Amino acid sequence: MLRLTDIQLPLDHADDAIGAAICAKLGIGATSLRGYTVFRRGYDARKRGAIKLIYTLDVDVMDEVALLARHTEDRHVQPTPDTGYRFVAQAPDALEHRPIVIGTGPCGLFAGLLLAQMGYRPIILDRGKAVRERTVDTWGLWRKRDLNPESNVQFGEGGAGTFSDGKLYSQISDPLHHGRKVLVEFVKAGAPDEILYVSKPHIGTFRLVTMVENMRATIESLGGEIRFTSRVDDVLVENDANGERHVRGVTLASGEQLRADHVVLAIGHSARDTFEMLHERGVYMEAKPFSIGFRVEHPQSIIDRARFGPQAGHPLLGAADYKLVHHGKNGRSVYSFCMCPGGTVVAATSEPGRVVTNGMSQYSRNERNANAAVVVGVEPSDFAPYDNSGSPLAGIALQRHWESRAFELGGGTYEAPAQLVGDFLANRPSHEFGSVQPSYKPGVRLGDLASALPDYAIHAIREALPAFDRQIKGFAMHDAIFTGVETRTSSPLRIKRNERFQSLNTRGLYPAGEGAGYAGGILSAAVDGIRVAEAVALQINAST
Incomplete structure (x- = not known):
């Protein structure tokens, strides 16, 4: 062809x-x-x-x-190029210890799926619950202000991507067609066929729930084992005769120990206690940049008209998205992140006494508002006021500080602080809503967001808004709503790995996905899970 x-x-x-x-x-x-x-x-x-x-x-x-x-x-x-996927290995007849995958987000699911398809019968662990039970817990925060720290937007089957727009596009280089493999497996699991050919495919939360369940069933049918409410509290590490560190298994919160020589860390960007445990165990990691900011909501109709003009509303175009960036005079970059057309802003905290926002859309993208994060880049050099120890975990201290501040500004009830964009630009508090009604649940408290982020971030965002308005007419409209804060844009650290995808100083430990600092979104995380699964398979076969 x-x-x-x-x-x-x-x-x-x-x-x-x-x-x-x-x-x-x-x-x-x-x-x-x-x-x-x-x-x-x-x-x-x-x-x-x-x-x-x-x-x-x-x-x-x-x-x-x-x-x-x-x-x-x-x-x-x-x-026509051959875009079919080919497995790199098949499991040996005798497998002394099954590989372990920690996490069931996109990265962990695909690492587990690939290992199962190659015959390695992985054991997959997640601290949270199965996706439907987890959905009940998540709605418990949104509707009743009841947070379950082990089962929420961040933790549980499907990972943080389950409560998102379900975007399936990425800018990663993919010469081996791993991305195509991801899309094909998603279609098998129940995604619409169109994700195979539209340029910006998405799925939406409701469809993702069923797909995740179907993928779990496939893994189990191939001999894999998935355990929920199984938080990993320790990794077992020993030194060999040459002084090299090797992983030998994990210890669960229940006290049970599981023996393994190959452990995939697909823990997501919010597993802060796990990061702390790994740091204590001497696993090499470094602080890395990430971004912080607010969620902004506009009427979707304004975005549609600005992007599509008279053809707004055409069924082949759907709800319009956008991607904006501004380089501020103070050296900070401000950009839109995780834009959710026709969606809602959601509560995404995983720790008590903190407020975190994220965005979510259903497949139809037919909610009244568009939302996106407007965020400012932060560097490890910015972390010292919150943790001056030089620890690779210092970025977590910055995140926690501003999440706690948002909780305080929201009244201490998991409501989020909010402000009209026009009032934010004029540096005055907001007291009543205009034409845009916020979608965040359990609710928002209007006020002044000037103290919700560092001064350099506030100044940069105020400078960026008029520039964004020149690109999308109406972006800086007075009645648009800012809701704070967005702090979980990516992992605040990187668990570094070598060319064999293993930890730099702990053999058999495979840092993967967003939590390890190697992905950003559903597709790139899933692709990284495939790559790591291939590395595990090749290493197991080489040692047998």
């Missing part, structure tokens, strides 16, 4: 326009075209009112070799 790229057609093209475009591109008659499939469909919205669809097509034609020879100088006509 041939792959044709950059086939451009009007948004409302006729059903037969794709076939006609293929024939025109290749210079063939309709009888020479046997068929085609859409590999990717995106859009170009730079000209509002004249939005184009951009197709990548896999085409079955007669005389393929001759056509390729005729188009050797055209980079948009190439042989």
Whole structure:
């Protein structure tokens, strides 16, 4: 087959326009075209009112070799590449110790799935509950202000991505087609087929719940074992005759010890007590940059009109998103993060006495408001006022400080502090809502967010808002709502690993995903889980 790229057609093209475009591109008659499939469909919205669809097509034609020879100088006509996934290994007949995966977020799920598919029968541990029980606990905070520190937006089956927009796109390099493997497995688990070809696929929370359950069932059918409410409180490490450190298993909160020579750490970016335990055990890690800020809400209709103009509301376009960045005069970068079209702002804390925000959308993206984080980058050099020990955990101290401050400003009831964007820009407290009603549950308390973040962050965000308004008209509208605070944009540390995906100083320990500082989002975390599972399989086979 041939792959044709950059086939451009009007948004409302006729059903037969794709076939006609293929024939025109290749210079063939309709009888020479046997068929085609859409590999990717995106859009170009730079000209509002004249939005184009951009197709990548896999085409079955007669005389393929001759056509390729005729188009050797055209980079948009190439042989269709093989995007199928191939397993790197199969488990040996005798496996002394089963590998352990800690965490059932996207990274842990895919590490466990791949190990199970290769026959290694992994043991997968999660401190939280199965996804439906976890959903009940999560709603307990949102509706009743009742936080379960072990089962919430951050902890439990599916990880933090379960309560999100379910975005499945990333900027990672993927020459081995691991990302395609992720999408194919998601479709098998119940995701809509369109995630295989739309340019910015998403799933939404409700669908993710069922998909996660189906993936669990697949892993168990292949001999894997998944244990919930099984927090890992210690890793067992011993030194060999050469003084090299090796992992030998884990100790659960129950006191049970599990023996293993290969342990995947897919613990997510909020497992702070686990980070502390690993640091105490001497596992090498470093502080790393992350970002902090607020969630902003606008009417989705304003974003749609600003991005799509008169074609706003077209079913192929859906709810519009955006991606914004501003480099401030004080040297800080301000940018939009985790934009959720037609979604809601959610309570995402995992620790008592703290307030954390995140964004979530359903597959339909049909809620009234758009929301996104507006965040400012922080560096390890910013951590000293909160922890001047030089510890790699110092970023956690910064996060906790501002999460506690948000809890205080919200009244100490898990309500979040909020302010109208117009009042934030004018440096005055807010006292009543305008046209935008906040979606955050259990509720917000209006006031002044000037003391909710460091001064450098407040100044940078105030400078960025007019710049963002020039890109999206209405972004700095007076009635838009800021809700604070967003602190869990990424892990505040990196558990460094070598080229074999193992900890720099603890053999057999495989830091992976967002918590270890190697991913940012569902797709990249899942891909990292696949890569780490491959490394585990190759290492097991090399040692048997």
